[in-house]
Amino acid sequence: MEINNLKIEKILLDPINLIGCKAPHFPEGISKAWNEIEGQLSTLRGRKFYGLTIPQKNLIDYYACVIPREHESLKGVPFYLESGEYIRVKLMDWREHTDQIAGIFDQLILLYQIKSKAITLEFYKSQNELHLLLPLSEINNTV
Numbered sequence: 790m791e792i793n794n795l796k797i798e799k800i801l802l803d804p805i806n807l808i809g810c811k812a813p814h815f816p817e818g819i820s821k822a823w824n825e826i827e828g829q830l831s832t833l834r835g836r837k838f839y840g841l842t843i844p845q846k847n848l849i850d851y852y853a854c855v856i857p858r859e860h861e862s863l864k865g866v867p868f869y870l871e872s873g874e875y876i877r878v879k880l881m882d883w884r885e886h887t888d889q890i891a892g893i894f895d896q897l898i899l900l901y902q903i904k905s906k907a908i909t910l911e912f913y914k915s916q917n918e919l920h921l922l923l924p925l926s927e928i929n930n931t932v
Contacts, residue, residue, distance in 0.1 A: 795878045804872045807839055808865040809852030822853035829863050830855065840911035841868060874925040876901055883919035890921065897923045
């Protein structure tokens with residue numbers, strides 16, 4: 790199956806622990822959240838970054854997240870992503886297509902009949918490749 794000539798895949802994701810910094814506003818505050826989480830790291834190399842959106846009443850909470858390293862103290866909100874099935878779309882040259890991200894998620898939610906309040910996940914595979922993920926299982930905020 791495809792959306793906008795992008796292949797849709799069902800994948801199994803292993804459990805992941807994340808630490809995230811909340812954007813003060815969505816979508817305008819996303820860069821501030823990324824600056825806050827990245828500013829705590831000695832290097833960005835070798836790190837795995839995720840964007841997490843959580844629908845709330847009449848707004849969306851966005852968290853810029855990283856997988857913390859062992860014995861690393863990062864300030865932020867802890868999240869636990871359970872192992873489970875996810876729908877994935879790979880978006881290449883994503884910086885040129887940020888305007889398409891919300892629409893792709895909207896189409897995935899409709900195609901897979903996911904609740905309209907579904908949590909969405911962005912995995913920044915590289916500077917060029919972004920994986921848009923829609924969990925078919927729950928993401929738990931451990932706070």
